[in-house]
Amino acid sequence: MPALAEIIAALETAYPPELAESWDAVGLVCGDPDEPVGRVLFCVDPVAATIDEAIDVGAQLIVAHHPLLLRGVHGVPADSTKGRLVHRLIRAGAALYCAHTNADSAAPGVSDALAEAIGLRVTGPLNPGPDGRTGIGRIGELPAAEPFSAFVQRVADALPATEPGVFGAGDPDRPIRTVAVSGGAGDSYLGVATEAGVDAYVTADLRHHPAGEHLESGGPALVGVTHWASEWPWCEQASGVLRASFAGNVDTHVSTLRTDPWTIRTSREHTQ
Template sequence: MTTVADAIAALEAAYPPELAESWDAVGLVCGDPGEELNRVLVCVDPVAETVDEAIETGAQLIVAHHPLLLRGVHGVPADTPKGGLVHRMVRGGVALFCAHTNADSADPGVSDALAAAIGVTGLTPLAPTPDGRTGIGRVGTLPEAEPFAVFVERVARALPATEGGVRAAGEANRPIRTVAVSGGAGDSYLSTAAALGVDAYVTADLRHHTAGEHLAVPGAPALVDVAHWASEWPWCEQAAGVLRAALGGTVVIDVSTRRTDPWTCQAAGAPTTRRTTR
């Protein structure tokens, strides 16, 4: 009999808990490790949509990237959004396991999956840990240089569509060969990418002033800003592969395709151009 504990052992071997940041909350959130396991759902976000999907498909375990209870809590009453999810999972016999910054830093991890999706190879950590093998982000190369505008389209085709789409900042004809990526919010690594001299940096949640100050430096990497959820979704198939390899086909492993990016619509608005104010 395959159990929840068997899946946890495989996931913690691939994404060691000790790689997690000190502020993070990873591991088993709810559920019984001794329960029999027949089906798993892998997703980015443990939210109502993915809990619904797990219950509908009969999964006994949700493997999520984002933690459900990242900040300290004093209770999980059922009339609160997160407490309600915990109660639904417990009542439905669904365990929840989260691999967050430990999956970000693992080798391979979240950024390896993002890099592979957009065709970047020869990967090394963007911000390595002392072992030089693990760490946040990845740096690699494209098979051959291509104009930035073409590269941006490459990224957009590789990732699931979201309302926010893909934003880019850089000269359309700039040749792009070396690329840094960081799944999730990666603006704290802008200076790291710049110091490595890469041609472009792909990440999520870039802020106005931070991006503007970065681009004001001559030669700074061009920027591609994607939706947070979309940047981490390729990891789901990687984690599913870890479980398929470890559990020997005894468990059905599903990857959720439900879009849990929080942005649901976008107004077209008027066309914009750069203006010089006097």
Template sequence: MSATVADVLAVLDAAYPPSLAESWDAVGLVCGDRHEVVDKVLVCVDPVRATVDEAVEIGAQLIVAHHPLLLRGVHGVPADSVKGSLVHRMIRGGIALFCAHTNADSADPGVSDALADALGLRVLRPLSPHPDGTTGIGRIGELPEPEPFARFVERVGGALPETRPGVFGAGDPDRPIRTVAVSGGAGDSYLAVATEAGVDAYVTADLRHHPAGEHLERGAEVPALVGLTHWASEWPWCGQAAELIRGAGNVEVHVSTRCTDPWNLRA
């Protein structure tokens, strides 16, 4: 039996409840008809030209993205604007767009669970939990055995898709790493939380110079840092979401491997 857009969205809303989204966020169905039949779905991090192109190429009727397309208030989507052109192209192509953002970040399991799993960590608890103790931003996990920080950075690099900026570490190369905090997406606002948790290392994206530098100046006892690009840190979630969608019925699901980081050159 064919699935509809509504069937797929019901599965995703159950896994990533909209109530978990931050008040400033924009999640859910962006464009498309809930009653349309879906036999192909594309899952990606970013709803941008490259992934909309991919959806058209494979004949997908639905894009499931992590990042919202229209996060800030808009007064129009003219076809000659960047985002408006995507909306028009999707509508003309019969492609619906659904976004699960901070609700997928906080869900159990969610974005950071997928990142932790990719790194071989056993998840213990959220990094910044909600009152229920099971949902929340980030995760704290542990490795099966301690390993030197230099080897752990190599582990991270080998587990995630390659990007131009790559993976970078800040800390004593010989420091034993066992407990690790992870947060998919920009996570330097949780540096103090990771420190309070007493973990050996913290893995996140978009680490800024001053917050990272001030963190490390606190001494050898603070967590070592592993920096990623935003796309790489959240890409493992695509596989998690794809497995959920496959349970919605007779649906073929593709996970986009097109890197949508803005960085494409390195000197």
């Protein structure tokens, strides 16, 4: 079995830490780089449920997209929420590694996985980095144009189900061929998507006022999904990095636990 340090080297070749935003916290959270790793669990959120799952499947490493300790802390006592998770990991002999905005910007990265799930052929980044290849978001094309209503259904069919579901904003009959996607919260790139001239933009955490103003100004149709669902396809991509690097020596397990925080959906019945 490879050492944890070797696993980290493979992950950081795919998702270079230098691509992370300055405010981010990526890399090894806990674990001994010299310890062997034979099984890895991939997930979006390092929470109690996914840590329990990792321990249940015998994983020596969790690779998560979201950081556990994004904001600075002065300690991780076991009677605090996040400290409790760190102690549980250490007692179980499991390491935690997080690839966040570096995985967002990498090529391929989070938005490439989202684009692939939807069925897009990626043509380039939405918001390019200095090298023109990496960067946040992706622009892609469908094999053929389809009505916006059908495209919204395509997105819903491609992603794991969540209680909030998938929603669209725009003319149901609008032809959609070129699409921008951004895994995670992407309404800060509404203007960039408009400048790119795409027909639709798929992202998470869309807010009322920015979305409404965007549509009023003639921007592309919008498809809103949950944050977790938009980033979950990356887990399979990341697991593929280790399968390619350590074929036959590392087992990979992609968590299918829905860690989206929204668990109830209800609505008032429509009346005529």
